[in-house]
Amino acid sequence: MQFTHILLPVDGSKFSNDATDYAVYLAKLCHARITAVCCYEWNSNLYEVTQSAIDELKDKLRKNAEQIIKDTEEKLRSNGIDFESKTVSGPPGTVLTKMIKTKEFDLVVMGSHGHSDIAGLFLGSVTHKVLNTIYCPVLIVP
Template identity: 55%
Template sequence: MKIKNILLPYDGSEHSINAARYALELAKIAGAHVTIVNCYEWRLSISEVPSSIVTNLQENCRKEAEKLLEKPDAIFADQGVEYKLEAIDGSPSIVLTKMAKSKEFDLIIMGSHGHSDIAGLFLGSVTHKVLNTIYCPVMVVP
């Protein structure tokens, strides 16, 4: 099987930074394209706050997610690997599962734990959910 497209979920944790480095090296070897995704979830529902303020808060969440992608951008820049960065609004496990099921990706490379290490004893909660809901190869990086 030829690896042409790699999906790299990224949350800024040390594990996701390590996964980014693995993805870069594998992409160099395979000549693959890497899609680096940061998911952010807008969880606040305030009915009595003006919509302009809610919109502003949502925009700030998106900007923070994009800012978080600066680190993998620096890792991949000038390395001879095609890549794109995406900040997507939605639950990480839902967004990543949907992306994986699209069959656009040949491999997912993700960190073993995100920022909430307590959520899973051996694997992070998002990693665990993705592993249990998709049927494509996944490389989990500590």
């Protein structure tokens, strides 16, 4: 099977970094393009917090996601990979599902777990959500 466009969700975790390495390997092998995406989500369940503190937290989440994407871009660029990157606000499972449903990608490469404290028995919660909504192959990198 020839892959031409790989979706690579990243979150800065060890699993995500390992998935990036594998996506680079596959992209070189298949001359594929990679779309790297880092999602950040604001959880509004904080009560009695000032708006300025909320704005500061949101800004830190966005900046962290942007740094993760910059690090990923550097790795892709240094390996000569054709790529695009996105930093997206929203729940990762929902954002990735919407991206996958566009049928723009013929492979998803992602880590088995991420930074989330909430995980399934064998797979992380975002990985589990993606696996339940896909049409294309998904490579889970441990």
